[in-house]
Amino acid sequence: REQNAKYLITRCFFVYFSSAKTLVVSFIGMATQEVPVKANLNIVLKSDTEQLEEVMVVAYGTAKKSAFTGSAATIKNEKIATRQTSNVTNALAGQVAGVQTTSNNGQPGKDAEVRIRGIGSISASNKPLYVVDGVPYDGEISAISTSDIESMTVLKDAASNALYGARGANGVILITTKRGKSGEARVTFDAKWGVNKRGVPNYETITDPATFYELNYSSIYNADLKGYAAAGDLAKANAYANQEMLSSKYLGYQVYSIPQGQQLIGMNGKLNPNATLGYSDGTYYYTPDNWSDEIFENNLRQEYNLSISGATEKMNYYMSAGYLDDKGIVPNSGFQRYSARLKADYQVKPWLKMGGNVSFTHYDSREQDTEGGTSNANIFYASNIMGAIYPMYVRDAQGNIMVDNRGFLRYDYGKPGQDSNGSRNTIPNANPLASYMLDKMKYSGDVVSGKWSADIDIWNGIKAKVNIGVDVNNVRATEMVNPFYGQYSETSGVGGLISVASERTFSVNQQYLLTYNKTFNDVHNVDILAGKEHHADKHGHVVARAHRGVGKQAQTQRLCSAVSDQVAHGDVRREAHGLSHAALAAAEREVFVEEEAQNTCQHIIGRRGHPVRAPGNVIQAEHDRHADERVDHTDKQEFPQLCIKERAQSLQSSASRSSSSVSIR
DSSP: OEETTEEEEOOOOOOOSOOOOEEEEOOTTBOOEEEEOOSSOOEEEOBOHHHHHOEEEETTEEEETTTOOSOEEEEEHHHHHTOOOSSGGGGGTTTSTTEEEEOSSOOTTOOOEEEESSOOOSSSOOOOEEEETTEEOOSOGGGSOGGGEEEEEEEOSHHHHGGGGGGGTTOEEEEEEOOOOBEEEEEEEEEEEEEEOOSSOOOOOOOOHHHHHHHHHHHHHHHOTTOTTTTTOHHHHHHHHHHHHHSTTTTOOOOEEOOTTOOSBOTTSSBOTTOEEOEEOSSEEEOOOOHHHHHOOOEEEEEEEEEEEEEOSSEEEEEEEEEEEEEOSSTTOEEEEEEEEEEEEEEEETTEEEEEEEEEEEEEEEOOOOOOTTOTTOHHHHHHHSOTTOOSBOEETTSOBOBOTTSOBOBOOSOBTTTBSOOOOSSTTOOHHHHHHHOEEEEEEEEEEEEEEEEEEEETTEEEEEEEEEEEEEEEEEEEEOSSSSTTSGGGTOOOEEEEEEEEEEEEEEEEEEEEEEEETTTEEEEEEEEEEEEEEEEEEEEEEEEOEEOSSTTOEEOEEOOOOOOOOHHHHHHHHHHHHHHHHHHHHHSOOOOOOOOOEEEEESSSSOEEEOGGGOOEEEOOSSOOEEEEESSTTTOTTSOOOEEEEEEEEEEEEEEEEEEEO
């Protein structure tokens, strides 16, 4: 009951079989108290006026917690700073009730999937709307440094995000960047170091080669496909099981040396006591490797941030620069980011305040194809399912890991004749570590975000606010599959794959808000908001792919491409031409095309346009969106198979859209 603005709780607390020494009592709007447990308790909770008067960021402005009726949660920078993460979405994990975050592959810098109060759509996007300093954000979330964030507010229900309309259907995350504080200028520098390592240990598997052989022998012996055991001829049953076990039909590898005339597995189903680990067939040496130890590694994470901030009566400023290097737990994976931000506002006149917030981020992401399920690219699956007898590397007869003529380590793909004489049925013709070391997948991006605002105090509580935000996001992706080993090697007839993609997004968001806030007689408060918002964005995407084929002449190799241009937009068209040059240059540099013939393969599209020349004048393409194709092969009789594949593509898409809305609160 209420007594002098306090709440007196008169209840009986019964604690059964508890060793707790402290009782925590809390209530919404009240200050939490901790009291020692005893027989009789008289607990008085006081109103938490600080919490009720705390101002929080909401849609198109701020509000006191005591007056806010929606469902929202705020995370302060103190909590965000405790999370060593490269992406702000991962900082939400476990912080807000009703918000689920999921990281699909653990790649440093990757966005986590954020779901606010479950899934809102089956076929459409379930991503929340991100709003940075009051303006919807279209850039990369990974481009925002966590050290620049003052707070994050998650709007979870329809009442709190209704003003954002359909864009806020999946929830809204409001990000507020830091500002200067009154007083002298503050210079802050922080450095963070850490180690990335596998967080979830591998489940228990058979790691002993002897046990692995014995179990496989038992399955073959007990099957008794030839009926030797049933006929009582146990010696033949033993010999047959040993022979089949080491054949390509079953395990295909022998990694133990045994005396001449003896079997690897004896009549008792156990490994021959005379067997020694390591076996040579005269050409290669076979010994098992621990695939998990070879694949996963511990790497350094380092982050440095410098900021200068301050505030006077008329001016508030904050500027920062940061560097992040976050290496992954698998080879050739990681995330690098260079970021800078300048934020300032100035009281130009008593009735006019101007502000600006500009940030630039460049990032490089080295990724690996960590597909899920039973894919060969799923390195977690591969390391778990690989038997304890299989080698990771190809070794010579003396046991030394072999190196090819390009200086690359030789990896065992389990394909006889290609690498060694062994034959592996588990993930055949594949080696995840080799793919991680020889293949490349790189993303580079430049993100520029600018926001400008003007606050105008018109008269007696009537204020106008103008917000203009511009986001520019340029991303370049390069993927290369090596032409030397694996399922895309020269021996398979493909000769490597290469893909270069460029994507550009440009968006402009405009907000025009008019507010009226007035308190009458210190009792009644009126708060009215009317506004108009307009959002427009342009998106361009270009992709070029190519692979090499091998003709009948063993010394002749060609990269033949066909480049198509289907979009008339001038800017995108110019990007396509530049990308075509880049793709073919990358193909020459990374697919190692060798030119040993003088023939020319021409694939001409259109009648006019910009010519693109491939390495060694192999390809000459002319672009025109009014395409009429013709193919001309010269010296057909002498070189009939020089141009095996014509697979390089330049796919373009350009889209622009705009939307506007009017909000009245």
